Amino acid sequence: MPKNIIVSNRLPVQVENKNQVWTFTPTSGGLATGLKSVHEEGDSLWIGWPGVSDDLLSKKNKKQINETLSKNQFRAVFLDDNELDHFYLGFSNKCLWPLFHYFIEYQKFDIDQWEYYTLVNQKFADEVLNVIEDGDIVWIHDYQLLLCPQMIKEIKPEVTVGFFLHIPFPSFEIFRIFPKREDLLNGILGSDLIGFHTFDYQRHFLSSVKRILNLDVNYNVIYHQGREIEVNTFPMGIDFKKFEKASYDNIQKSGLESSELKKQINVHKLENRGKLILSIDRLDYTKGIINRLLAFERFLDNNIEYHDKVRLVMLAVPSRSEVSQYKILKRQTDEVVGRINGKFATVNWTPVWYYYRSMDFENLIDLYVSSDIAMITPLRDGMNLVAKEYLATRVNNDGVLILSELAGASKEIPQALVVNPFDIEELAESIKTAIEMPLKEQKERNIISRNRIERYDIEKWSSSFMKSLKDHAFNLGTSKVKLINSKIAKQIETSYRNSNKKLLFLDYDGTLINFHKNPEKAIPSIEVLKLIEKLKSNSNTDVVIISGRSHLFMDKYFSSLNIILIAEHGLFIKNKEDSWKKKKGLTIEWKEHLLPILNTFTDNTPGTFIEHKTNSVVWHYRKADPELGKTRSIELKTVLQSLLPNGLSLLDGNKIIELVSSDVNKGVAALDISNKKKYDFILAAGDDVPDENMFTSLPENSYTIKIGKKKTSANYFLRKTEDLIKLLSLLE
Numbered sequence: 141m142p143k144n145i146i147v148s149n150r151l152p153v154q155v156e157n158k159n160q161v162w163t164f165t166p167t168s169g170g171l172a173t174g175l176k177s178v179h180e181e182g183d184s185l186w187i188g189w190p191g192v193s194d195d196l197l198s199k200k201n202k203k204q205i206n207e208t209l210s211k212n213q214f215r216a217v218f219l220d221d222n223e224l225d226h227f228y229l230g231f232s233n234k235c236l237w238p239l240f241h242y243f244i245e246y247q248k249f250d251i252d253q254w255e256y257y258t259l260v261n262q263k264f265a266d267e268v269l270n271v272i273e274d275g276d277i278v279w280i281h282d283y284q285l286l287l288c289p290q291m292i293k294e295i296k297p298e299v300t301v302g303f304f305l306h307i308p309f310p311s312f313e314i315f316r317i318f319p320k321r322e323d324l325l326n327g328i329l330g331s332d333l334i335g336f337h338t339f340d341y342q343r344h345f346l347s348s349v350k351r352i353l354n355l356d357v358n359y360n361v362i363y364h365q366g367r368e369i370e371v372n373t374f375p376m377g378i379d380f381k382k383f384e385k386a387s388y389d390n391i392q393k394s395g396l397e398s399s400e401l402k403k404q405i406n407v408h409k410l411e412n413r414g415k416l417i418l419s420i421d422r423l424d425y426t427k428g429i430i431n432r433l434l435a436f437e438r439f440l441d442n443n444i445e446y447h448d449k450v451r452l453v454m455l456a457v458p459s460r461s462e463v464s465q466y467k468i469l470k471r472q473t474d475e476v477v478g479r480i481n482g483k484f485a486t487v488n489w490t491p492v493w494y495y496y497r498s499m500d501f502e503n504l505i506d507l508y509v510s511s512d513i514a515m516i517t518p519l520r521d522g523m524n525l526v527a528k529e530y531l532a533t534r535v536n537n538d539g540v541l542i543l544s545e546l547a548g549a550s551k552e553i554p555q556a557l558v559v560n561p562f563d564i565e566e567l568a569e570s571i572k573t574a575i576e577m578p579l580k581e582q583k584e585r586n587i588i589s590r591n592r593i594e595r596y597d598i599e600k601w602s603s604s605f606m607k608s609l610k611d612h613a614f615n616l617g618t619s620k621v622k623l624i625n626s627k628i629a630k631q632i633e634t635s636y637r638n639s640n641k642k643l644l645f646l647d648y649d650g651t652l653i654n655f656h657k658n659p660e661k662a663i664p665s666i667e668v669l670k671l672i673e674k675l676k677s678n679s680n681t682d683v684v685i686i687s688g689r690s691h692l693f694m695d696k697y698f699s700s701l702n703i704i705l706i707a708e709h710g711l712f713i714k715n716k717e718d719s720w721k722k723k724k725g726l727t728i729e730w731k732e733h734l735l736p737i738l739n740t741f742t743d744n745t746p747g748t749f750i751e752h753k754t755n756s757v758v759w760h761y762r763k764a765d766p767e768l769g770k771t772r773s774i775e776l777k778t779v780l781q782s783l784l785p786n787g788l789s790l791l792d793g794n795k796i797i798e799l800v801s802s803d804v805n806k807g808v809a810a811l812d813i814s815n816k817k818k819y820d821f822i823l824a825a826g827d828d829v830p831d832e833n834m835f836t837s838l839p840e841n842s843y844t845i846k847i848g849k850k851k852t853s854a855n856y857f858l859r860k861t862e863d864l865i866k867l868l869s870l871l872e
Contacts, residue, residue, distance in 0.1 A: 142275035143183035144606070145268060146175055149228070149284035151188040151214050162205050164190065166212065170525055171281065171306075173379050174598040178279070178606055179213065187215045187267050194220040217267050219260065226256035232284045233460060240283060240307050241426045241520040242314055246465055249319055258287060261327070265291035272296055277609055280331070282306045287323065290330030297859070298625070300613040302605065303331040304374065307522040308548070309341040312348045321352055329353075329364050333609045335374040337523045337548040342373050350766035354657070356794075357766075366848045366859025370612060374605050375552055376523050377597040383532035384594075386505045391535070401499075402506040409510070413489065414449030415575050418511035420504075420526050421518070422459040423496070425469050428519040428544065428561040429456060433476045433492070435517075435567030440484050440491060443572060448489040450575065452515075453507060455495045470496070508533040513574045515542045516549075517561040523548040527556070528593045537583040537590065540574035542567075552592055555585040621846065624856050624867060632823070632843055633870045639821035641680050644868075645810055645834060646672075648687035650794060650827035651847050654861050657763055659751070664697050671865065674872040676703050684813055686710075686806055688798065688830060690753050691720050708753050709791075709800060709830050710809030723804060728755055730785050734799060737779060745772045755801055762795035773797055793828045807833030814838060825864055826854075 152172030153164040166172065179186055190205060197205070202218065209216055219227070231253035238246035265288050268278060272292070279302045280288050289301045315321060325348060328334060336342045342360065350357050355364050362369040390402075398406065408416065417436070421427035436452050456473060460466045477494045484491045499507070508514075514530040524547040531541060531553070543549060543556040550558050559570045622628065636642060646652055649662060656662035676683040684704040687694060691707035691714070698705055705714040714720045735750075738759050742748045747764035750757060759776065761769035776797055780790055789805075791798040806826075810833075814822060824834050827847035835844040835854045846854040847864060858864050 141183050142273070142277065143185060144178055144181060145272065145276055145278045146179060146184070146186040146281070147264060147268060147278060147285060147288065148186070148188045148281040149232075151186060151190050151209070151216070153190065153209070153212075153214065155191040157192075162192070162201060162208065164205075164208055164212070164214075170376070170378070170598065173382075174376065174602045175279075177599060178602050184213050185215055185271060186213060187264065187271075188217060189219050190214075190216040193224060194218040215267065215271065217264050219263070223256060223260055226253045227260040228284065229460070229463070231257040234463070236283045236286075237307070237426075239314065239318055240310050242308075242310055243425060243520075244314065244317065246425065254320060261285055261287035262291055264288050265295075268292055269295055272299060274298060276300075277606075277613065278302065279304070279605070279609065287327035288330075290327045293330035300333075300609060301331045302333040302335070302609040303328055304335040304605065305341070305522070306337070306376070308520055309336060309345045309348075311344045312351055315344070315348045316352065321348070325349060325353055329362065329369060332367065332369060332612050333605070334369065334371045335605055336371075337373070337375050338551045339373050340551075341522075341548075342371055346371060347767075354762065354766065363848060363850060366857065366863070368849050370608065372608065374601055374608075375548065375596065376525065377593060377599075377601045378525050378528045378532060379599075380528075380532045380594045380597045383505070383508075383529050384535060386501070387509050387533035387535050390502075390505045390509045390533075399502055399506055401503045402510070405506065405510040408451065411488075413451060414446070415451070415512040416510055417450065417452045417513045417515050417571065417574075418507055418530070419452060419454040419515050420507065421456060421516075423456040423466060423470055423473065424459050425465055426518055426520050428517045429454075429469070429473055430476060431519070431561055431564060431567065432515055432517050433473070433480060435564050436492070436571065437476075437480050437483070438564055438568035439571045440480070442568060446572075446575065447484060448486060450571075451489075451491060451493060453493045453495075453511065455497075455499060455507065457498050458496065504529075505533060511539070513540045513542065513571070515571070516547065517542060517544040517559060517567060518547050519544070519561050521547040521549075525549075527553065531586060531589050531593055534586055534590065537586040538579060539586065540577050540582055541586075541589070542570050542574055552596070553589040555589045621849075621852055621854060621857050623849075624845065624858050624863070628856065629867055629870060632867065635843075636821055636823075636871050639680075639819075641817055641819045642678070642682070642821040643814060643817075643819040643823070644675060644681065644683045644871075645686050645813075645822070645824035645826075645838075646684065646868075647806075647826035647828070647831050647847075648685060648689055651825050651831075651861060651864060652685075655762070655794065659760070668865070669697075669701070671868055671872070672698075672701055672703065675868065676701060678871070682813075682817075682819075684810075686809060686826075686834065688758075688793075695720065704813065706806070706809045706813075708756060709804050709806050711753075711755050711801070711804045713809065722754070730788050730799070731757060733785075734780065734783065737776070737783070741772055741776050745769065748772070755804065757799045759797045760795065761797075769795070791830055793830065798830075805833040806830050807837035810834045811837045824854075825858075 152167050154167050156163045205216055234248050264285055277300045281304055289303050292301055346357050349355050349362055355362055360371045419432055421429055477492050480492050481490055508530050516524055516527045527541055527543050527549045541556040543558055544561040545558045546561060557570045557574055559566050652668050653662055672683055685698055686706040688709050689707055691712035694705045694707045702716050711723050712720050738750055742750055745764050748761045750759055761773055787802050789800055789802045791800060822838055822842040824838055825845040832853055844854040846852040846857040849857055
């Protein structure tokens with residue numbers, strides 16, 4: 141039975157060593173809760189680091205750990221102190237974390253740490269590959285494992301892989317400064333489905349894919365190595381019912397049952413000390429803690445009437461305390477809190493209650509339930525579930541949420557007071573607005589917000605992603621255009637061997653070789669030339685290279701092979717041991733009318749150029765900015781189509797627009813060749829729009845093969861040119 145394989149940096153377990161016996165208790169964090177149903181669905185496995193350094197473990201320990209973990213369908217990736225230091229504390233959190241959160245001044249790229257990052261990603265991939273089987277679905281999580289999807293896909297191309305990024309994906313202008321940017325993008329693109337919290341992150345990712353890798357993107361689908369990779373938005377939710385129930389239970393507790401924290405808060409309420417403003421964050425420079433404190437200070441400066449009538453309850457959870465930036469932030473936070481309390485405190489009133497520690501779930505609910513306002517204003521945050529948790533506990537629909545517009549959650553709950561976390565004046569003003577907001581307005585806002593987060597909870601998030609991932613796998617399996625697997629490849633080979641007369645039509649660019657930004661440099665490799673030489677040497681086999689390239693190019697690189705050559709989509713043909721023959725009766729008078737238009741678009745679109753062929757003209761935009769090139773190509777097609785004379789066609793190819801005579805196309809040329817003999821085996825391979833004419837013109841029993849998974853009339857497809865070379869090698 142196919143299984144779900146979840147892969148995350150850390151297993152959702154709490155580790156303890158009791159009397160030299162390792163025990164693991166499942167945790168109830170956001171990811172653990174969200175993936176609980178996926179993990180419990182059928183045969184499932186969760187792979188990750190168990191939370192203890194390999195340096196502390198003997199072989200006996202490891203065996204015991206694996207046996208203990210396997211009972212809960214977990215599997216360990218063991219990492220030593222050196223790997224943890226360079227991979228996790230170093231590269232992941234000193235390089236990727238600040239880069240993705242726009243704190244490029246904190247980003248430190250270290251090539252040694254990059255090597256460890258690659259090494260550890262490979263360890264995770266290897267652990268997956270040790271247990272994976274055909275039909276399994278893999279779901280990989282977060283920025284620590286960006287290279288892992290491609291490492292798995294390279295070895296198991298038929299396995300369906302999903303990836304979800306739990307932090308922001310930065311804009312292209314930020315991401316482009318990263319030295320190994322292509323490696324990270326290609327790593328993620330090993331996935332079949334890529335998920336983000338918000339459309340902004342999705343848009344930034346697609347922009348980087350287009351501009352850095354120069355890949356085709358159609359809305360939210362990336363075409364890469366013959367695969368269609370879907371990119372979509374899946375905003376992560378919370379366990380709404382859990383927080384709502386905890387809130388009801390908390391409210392119903394008597395004074396004697398309350399926690400010490402709740403008793404302290406109750407004293408504040410009984411003494412009518414006014415509104416409580418809640419701030420909960422990890423102590424991280426992305427969370428905007430200092431700005432929040434400065435805004436509270438500014439509010440107190442500007443609103444003397446609220447002295448002794450409001451209190452900021454600030455919980456800062458220790459995080460990465462050994463990292464220098466976090467040590468500095470801790471010192472700054474302490475100083476600002478001390479200054480505010482020293483500046484405004486009275487005998488009976490301390491403006492800021494400051495807690496630097498973790499809190500258990502019960503105390504967390506105490507804070508949520510008791511606070512009149514939650515101030516969640518990170519400088520950048522992938523989602524921020526605290527904002528949703530606060531709203532889930534507002535069972536009476538009262539309370540005000542002040543939320544940063546740079547938190548992913550702001551896209552889902554715009555009914556909050558959405559603020560710019562860098563604008564201290566606006567933050568200060570939002571505190572006053574929240575304090576003075578009428579109860580009726582509070583309820584109107586919160587009813588809408590709470591309905592949203594209840595409806596799209598953590599269960600909905602995980603099930604939506606898994607459904608999309610499974611739909612992708614199903615659609616691939618039921619597609620009319622079949623992927624050539626080992627079974628079909630064997631069938632083609634057998635048919636070839638058993639045939640008397642064989643004919644092979646092979647396109648050039650994108651089929652025998654990969655595309656190149658500079659077409660003149662895209663010359664055939666020695667491997668390709670040797671392969672064609674062997675194929676044409678087979679008995680009763682005719683090999684045809686059929687291309688849009690000029691006959692001069694074709695003559696230069698292929699004439700020595702003594703095979704059939706077709707150039708410029710069929711305008712020129714060269715049979716074995718013969719000279720080039722040009723199709724007659726074609727004119728080029730149209731050029732003088734349309735060339736000025738092409739020249740204008742070329743001048744206005746940097747990176748584009750015009751290629752002149754004998755009877756056609758090609759406008760190339762592969763080197764242009766992807767979005768500008770695409771936009772201008774649409775404009776150019778619109779203009780040209782309104783001016784095309786009879787007998788002239790427009791070919792919309794791979795990053796090109798070609799004007800060519802309607803009498804010239806690969807279908808006519810291929811049909812002419814195939815009709816000359818009674819071939820009982822025909823194979824045609826191509827990757828672009830002009831090749832579709834060839835696929836539709838040849839006999840139905842031909843093996844027509846599209847390179848790349850795009851809409852096609854071919855019977856089969858292969859993902860990339862290398863796969864075609866492997867297939868043709870079977871026919872040598």
